[in-house]
Amino acid sequence: MTRVLNVWWGGEHVGQLTQDRHGELGFTYSEAWLDRPDAPPLSVSLPKRREPFSRRECRPFFSGLLPEESQREAVAQVLGVSRANDFALLDRLGGDVAGALQLLPPDEKLRDESGPFTPRALDDERLAQILTALPARPLLAGEEGLRLSLAGAQAKLPVVLVDGAIALPAPGQPTTHILKPPIARFPATTENEAFIMGLARAVGLEVAPVEARSVQNRPFLLVQRYDRVVDGGSVRRIHQEDFCQALGVPPETKYAAEGGPGFRECFGLLRRVAARPAVDVLKLLDAAIFNLIVGNADAHGKNFSLLYDVPGPRLAPLYDLLSTIAYPELSAKLAMKIGRRATLEELDARAWAAFAADAGLGLPLVRRRMRDLASRVEQQARSTAEQLVSPGLDRDALERLVDAVKRRALVAAASVKTSA
Numbered sequence: 224m225t226r227v228l229n230v231w232w233g234g235e236h237v238g239q240l241t242q243d244r245h246g247e248l249g250f251t252y253s254e255a256w257l258d259r260p261d262a263p264p265l266s267v268s269l270p271k272r273r274e275p276f277s278r279r280e281c282r283p284f285f286s287g288l289l290p291e292e293s294q295r296e297a298v299a300q301v302l303g304v305s306r307a308n309d310f311a312l313l314d315r316l317g318g319d320v321a322g323a324l325q326l327l328p329p330d331e332k333l334r335d336e337s338g339p340f341t342p343r344a345l346d347d348e349r350l351a352q353i354l355t356a357l358p359a360r361p362l363l364a365g366e367e368g369l370r371l372s373l374a375g376a377q378a379k380l381p382v383v384l385v386d387g388a389i390a391l392p393a394p395g396q397p398t399t400h401i402l403k404p405p406i407a408r409f410p411a412t413t414e415n416e417a418f419i420m421g422l423a424r425a426v427g428l429e430v431a432p433v434e435a436r437s438v439q440n441r442p443f444l445l446v447q448r449y450d451r452v453v454d455g456g457s458v459r460r461i462h463q464e465d466f467c468q469a470l471g472v473p474p475e476t477k478y479a480a481e482g483g484p485g486f487r488e489c490f491g492l493l494r495r496v497a498a499r500p501a502v503d504v505l506k507l508l509d510a511a512i513f514n515l516i517v518g519n520a521d522a523h524g525k526n527f528s529l530l531y532d533v534p535g536p537r538l539a540p541l542y543d544l545l546s547t548i549a550y551p552e553l554s555a556k557l558a559m560k561i562g563r564r565a566t567l568e569e570l571d572a573r574a575w576a577a578f579a580a581d582a583g584l585g586l587p588l589v590r591r592r593m594r595d596l597a598s599r600v601e602q603q604a605r606s607t608a609e610q611l612v613s614p615g616l617d618r619d620a621l622e623r624l625v626d627a628v629k630r631r632a633l634v635a636a637a638s639v640k641t642s643a
């Protein structure tokens with residue numbers, strides 16, 4: 224028997240995700256969606272056509288909506304399904320995902336995006352319990368009324384706010400924020416991500432707004448979703464997909480070293496699909512330089528996205544920025560190399576020339592952006608950290624991060640100097 228999940232976008236039926244009796248995944252656009260000239264494809268990797276898409280063709284997009292690595296393992300365990308069974312996971316989690324889609328079983332009625340909804344408020348005790356529970360129970364999977372999914376290897380929970388307080392969404396309600404608990408294995412990840420995201424904003428990059436909060440003395444990060452628009456009292460979902468989904472790369476090979484996109488492919492994607500490629504190419508250039516300066520080695524193809532808002536596809540605000548080099552246990556090698564070089568220390572004029580060629584940009588422009596961003600990081604690092612300091616947060620960790628990014632800014636600026 225073939226099993227079916229209906230794919231919905233803003234109240235319209237886009238098509239069906241299927242799993243046949245051999246367990247194979249497939250996707251077919253609905254006639255109505257194909258017939259509407261203004262109806263966009265779900266993904267750059269799934270252009271509108273009558274013929275069904277095979278597992279190989281549609282899996283990067285659909286599997287790419289699900290949690291990854293140990294979070295996928297844990298969620299599969301909680302739900303009692305196989306971690307390799309994308310369909311079963313989407314069946315249980317696909318009610319609210321990254322972007323505009325909702326994936327629902329045929330017997331489930333689509334709820335009007337505009338509500339009314341009755342979210343469940345969380346008191347401090349329950350919120351603290353959830354922070355503890357999330358790593359073993361990603362996305363609170365299995366909790367009555369919740370069907371939420373987001374990619375990524377770290378614990379998280381999509382939520383809504385009621386008068387500023389965190390609440391669990393009602394069934395069908397679009398979530399507006401993402402709660403990220405600290406990563407137990409690494410110290411001060413909340414401080415780290417809040418600081419690096421704040422610093423990116425302070426130097427002029429477009430980033431998702433974040434807030435470091437704490438409950439019962441435990442810090443956590445609250446990220447505002449850029450794929451949701453608050454329209455009066457109601458919330459609309461805006462479509463997005465990450466670069467791996469757009470390029471047809473499955474989540475297991477998101478790193479460039481294993482087949483995922485590198486800078487050449489990422490810049491190429493923006494040039495092909497962005498409504499204003501010249502603007503977005505410069506934004507990606509700034510992101511690459513900033514990540515290098517702050518020591519974010521984990522900027523792989525699922526940490527950049529396309530946002531499909533008006534007037535057309537564009538690079539989504541940046542997210543998941545943290546200084547990974549603060550943790551010696553993590554690889555210091557950049558997820559995407561800069562001209563065949565994977566660490567700041569190895570970078571030289573030749574590497575920058577190769578990177579500029581990959582990006583399709585002039586080397587003088589790349590060098591100018593580097594010098595400019597390095598000096599802004601130096602100027603803004605301390606004040607950004609000072610604005611964050613609050614009773615629940617680790618002040619010493621912030622101090623160390625400020626020193627580290629300022630040191631790296633000097634080295635990075637020196638790396639674009641032409642040798643005599």
Ligand SMILES: Nc1ncnc2c1ncn2[C@@H]1O[C@H](COP(=O)(O)OP(=O)(O)OP(=O)(O)O)[C@@H](O)[C@H]1O
Binds near residue numbers: 291321375379447
């Ligand atoms: N502010 C945001 N608005 C909308 N979607 C977001 C936002 N931040 C993250 N996402 C989506 O959620 C996914 C997971 O978030 P994030 O990258 O922060 O998690 P992570 O588990 O830390 O990732 P990784 O495995 O790369 O460490 C992203 O790939 C993106 O699709």
Ligand SMILES: [Mg+2]
Binds near residue numbers: 375376526543
């Ligand atoms: Mg991520």
